[in-house]
Amino acid sequence: MKIIIGLGNPGDKYKNTRHNAGFMFVDKLAQNPEIAPVNENLSFSLNKKLKSRIADTVKRGEKIILVKPETFMNVSGIAVSGVLAYYKAQISDVIVxxxxxxxxxxxxxxxxxxxxxxxxxxxxIIDQLGTNEFARIRIGIRGELFESGVVPSPTSTIDTSSYVLENLSDREMPILNRVIDKSSEKLIDYFGKKESFSAGVVKLNS
Known part of the structure; x- marks a missing residue:
């Protein structure tokens, strides 16, 4: 079993914001013909008890569960811990x-x-689960605000909390979609195989 948890904020207001890259990832994964049922997409259903929208399928004999927490981003761990308990999952089953x-x-x-x-x-999530020993996929969102060529330091005056809640621009969205597609293919190739999840980098050529 693998539980793929995409992080984001629920609601149309946040649908296209940078902070919702995790939601976008699992949405695209649900549409991928490699794991979706023939001629259709996987559909997410709201599970109020688990405070999440959930879709599931099977790939190479392995159960795949896609999760979008309905809690807001900063309390994602509440939903994640509930999902793991419900499915009796091990921490090794989780990819955030x-x-x-x-x-x-x-x-x-x-x-x-x-x-x-x-x-x-x-x-x-780390606080709720009591461990940081879970796999994760980090999706880059550092875009137009940083195109001056100078990467701001951690003490920069740029308001990153506002930046992540802004909508992706018309130029940024296709780039994000492409890297999500490429990352999804890498993840799908891992499903149902015996080797463990391994570190790696995905970059677009242009």
Whole structure:
């Protein structure tokens, strides 16, 4: 079993914001013909008890569960811990997908574990589960605001909390979609295989 948890904020207001890259990832994954039923997409259903929208399928004999927490980003751990308990899942079954302002738009990184690096949604998951030993896919969102060529330091006056809640521009959205597609293919190739989730980098050529 693999549980793919995309992080984001629920509601149309946040649908196209940078902070919802995780939701966009699992939505695209649900549409991928490699895992979706023939001639249709997987559909998400609201599970009020688990505070999440959930879709499931089977790939190469392995159950795949896609999750979009209905809690807001900063308390994602509440939904995640409930989902794991319900499915009697191990921490090794979990892959969390989320936006990362430290990575350039058009880049994604696969990691086997690690700190939250300041991402409040991820930190809440760590706090709720009591461990950071879960796999994750970080989707880069550092885009137009940073095109001056100078990457701001952690003490920069740029308001990153507002930046992540802004909608992606018409130029940015296709780039994000392409890296999500490429990352999805890498993830799908891993389903149903015996080797463990491994670190890696996905970058667009242009």
């Amino acid at each position: 997908v989320y936006d990362d302002i430290d990575l350039l738009l058009g880049e994604a990184r696969f990691r086997e574990s690690g700190s939250s690096a300041g991402h409040k949604g991820v930190q809440n």
